[in-house]
Amino acid sequence: MLRLEDLNLFVRAAAQGSFSEAAREAGIPPAQVSAAIKRLETQLNIRLFARSTRSLRLTPEGETWLPFATQMLDTLQAGLQKIQAPEDEVRGTLQIAVPSDLGRNLLLSVFQDFRRRHPALRLRILFSDSRTDVFKDPVDVAFRYGTNDDASFISLPVAAENRRVLVASPDWIARHGEPQTPQELQTQNALTYVLRGRIFDRWTLFHAGERHEFPVTGSIMSDDAEVIRRLAIAGEGIANKSWLDVSEDIAEGRLRMILPQYQGDSVPLNMICPHRKQLSVAVRLLYDAVREKCATILHQLPK
Secondary structure, three states: OOOOOHHHHHHHHHHOOOHHHHHHHHOOHHHEEEEHHHHHHHHHOOEEEEEHHHHHOOHHHHHHHHHHHHHHHHHHHHHHHHOOHHHOOOOEEEEEEEEEHHHHHHHHHHHHHHHHHHEEEEEEEEEEOOOOOOOOOOOOOOEEEEOOOOOOOOOEEEEOOOOEEEEEEEHHHHHHHHOHHHHHHHHEEEEEEEEEOOOOEEEEEEEEEEEEEEEEEEOOOEEEEHHHHHHHOOOEEEEEEEEHHHHHHHOOOOOEEEOOOOOEOOOEEEEOOOOHHOOHHHHHHOOOOOHHHHHHOOOOOOO
């Protein structure tokens, strides 16, 4: 009979392309992963991986078997959730990593309401713009901007249609005038963001199906997205921000959109989990709550 743990290790090894990485994720010695794969290969009477000293890849038989193994694990998880007693579903500690600006200004109220609805649950919230390593850091889920192209973890879309918008305070616009063309941005004070040493000083805009990219400069830069937002509100310059981060400021008049006829680049928001066993009832309910909140905000995004 197939062991569920062996199936899980097979799926993780396939995603990671490495027995040692799958072992690190599971917190077990690499030899245990190798033994699990050998058991599966013996029971299935096929080779699942082609191994060499430098690489590990699925065989054609392994590629055929992978979606069935994944489906079995998903079915098991769904079944376990169906039989869990409601009073035991949402309890314990849920550790969440979230970008600073998004977390403080939009999602904190969602987290508070979620905790009130589930009093047996404790939340540990980490606010940071650093890219959280969901395998190494002590988190259950991370909310992360950007397109996911990494198959080594689970990624669930939260706000796929989110994009950037150019904003400035009414005071800044009154003092400096409102840019009428993207080219004018190159002569204005831009509030630029720094992430992992990279300065995001080329802004992208789309109009009538055409892509325009412009270099910008400014007197202030920061590695904290919340600082950039506050500087924009304080009238220090133009910021290129996620709609989710500044929609409330725009609605309440603290910020105004610049060049609204142009669309900024896409910044989808996703919820990241290291593996399927992290998709607990609490995580799924939190995902639904955050997605519902973001859907309300995105409904107000100008087309």
